[in-house]
Amino acid sequence: MADAIEIVFHGRNAASFVEGFDALLEVAARIRLVPDEPATEADAEALRRADVIIGNRFQASQPRPERLRLYHVSATGTDGIALDALPPGATVCNCYGHEPAMAEYVMAALLSHQVRLFDADRRLRKGEWPYRAGAAANIHGEIGGKALGLLGFGHIGRAVAAHAKAFGMAVHVANRSPVPMAGDVDTSHGLDDLSAFYAAADFVVVSLPLLPETRGLVDAAAFDQMRPDAVLVNVGRGPVVDEAALYEALAHRRIGGAVIDTWYRYPEAQGDVTAPSRFDFAALHNVVMTPHMSAWTDGTIRRRQATMADNINRHFTGRACNNVVRPAD
Incomplete structure (x- = not known):
């Protein structure tokens, strides 16, 4: 898989979307889970080398993903994402489905x-x-x-x-x-x-x-x-x-x-x-x-998986992404 893209699911929220995700991809990919706070140097290196990060929290204190081409928020809101901490060449998308x-x-x-x-x-x-x-x-x-x-x-x-x-x-x-x-x-x-x-x-x-x-x-x-x-x-x-x-x-x-x-x-x-x-x-x-549960259903997971996988497929086959929050410079 020399040409496989590196996809990091970053954090507990993002980890909920991993199961079955690879079956939705049209491009070769290696998938890695990294906790909200990288626990090892391997975790930190995975963020630095990621072509795609899926998550809903990213701060300037995190290892800078210099190779990043797509940051996909695993939710709608982007208030947990420090956009300035992401490389300007990375497209940022979000998803609905909730x-x-x-x-x-x-x-x-x-x-x-x-x-x-x-x-x-x-x-x-x-x-x-x-x-x-x-x-x-x-x-x-x-x-x-x-x-x-x-x-x-x-x-x-x-x-x-x-x-x-x-x-x-x-x-x-x-x-x-x-x-x-x-x-x-x-x-x-x-x-x-x-x-x-x-x-x-x-x-x-x-x-x-x-x-x-x-x-x-x-x-x-x-x-x-x-x-x-x-x-x-x-x-x-x-x-x-x-x-x-x-x-x-x-x-x-x-x-x-x-x-x-x-x-x-x-x-x-x-x-x-x-x-x-x-x-x-x-x-x-x-x-x-209730404990912020209204959107967290099996249906939301499936719909957001589909959106995120579709945007990865689009981005790496030269098509325009949907739900773009910040286009690449």
């Missing part, structure tokens, strides 16, 4: 808020029948006919909108760029027109990326503009929602509840026990907490 999984997560969150399956199960095991049909006090809700507010209308927002429409929901969108009111969208707002957007929504789903202009966008004033029974679902980036304002809104029941999948603090190493916030969200009864 939107079907995240749309299912969002719909599960909405449904679980209205259809109290787990509470009904827990209480019936004790002989209690609080949701039994036939009494007005036992009625539970439906998501059909409810209003869904999508703060962000990229890949995730569009997938959620399609699912929501299938359940008969109204869809209101707020986005950085204009969104036409057609198909799955009932009303559209800019990020400078959020008061009417918040007031219209029974559920507010945050899927915006974390940028200087979106950090803390959902603040105390936003919660004041929401309906008192509104439910916030954050699958974007934690700090798009102001941490203290979210805790206060939930603790003082200014909104109906929240489902939070993206947080403010994360474990530094696998196996670490880490609270996801400086505030005690775990003590609140009107919040569902």
Whole structure:
């Protein structure tokens, strides 16, 4: 395999995509796994000699990959990549493929808020029948006919909108760029027109990326503009929602509840026990907490594998790559 390209899967996240990857390649390749922090000189040399690196974390302290021709982010966000630490001749691409999984997560969150399956199960095991049909006090809700507010209308927002429409929901969108009111969208707002957007929504789903202009966008004033029974679902980036304002809104029941999948603090190493916030969200009864799991499915792995392998095939057979974040100089 003298002409084989050197592919490094760098880090724990990237290692999840290795199995079966070689079968998707049209070019000869040698594949090596390197931990997030190179453990040996051989690991460091593998990064230096790599033609392709797949990963989602790369800092200037890492061995410089002088031969690099393609850096493929194994996710969508590039905030963990120090682009200046990569050679200017390397193309940088990212991948999506997470939107079907995240749309299912969002719909599960909405449904679980209205259809109290787990509470009904827990209480019936004790002989209690609080949701039994036939009494007005036992009625539970439906998501059909409810209003869904999508703060962000990229890949995730569009997938959620399609699912929501299938359940008969109204869809209101707020986005950085204009969104036409057609198909799955009932009303559209800019990020400078959020008061009417918040007031219209029974559920507010945050899927915006974390940028200087979106950090803390959902603040105390936003919660004041929401309906008192509104439910916030954050699958974007934690700090798009102001941490203290979210805790206060939930603790003082200014909104109906929240489902939070993206947080403010994360474990530094696998196996670490880490609270996801400086505030005690775990003590609140009107919040569902999940550990940044919404996109991490077998389907996401397959779709991202296909994207990354296709771009490697394209790059090394002279075709243009898809999802280019930074073209080679």
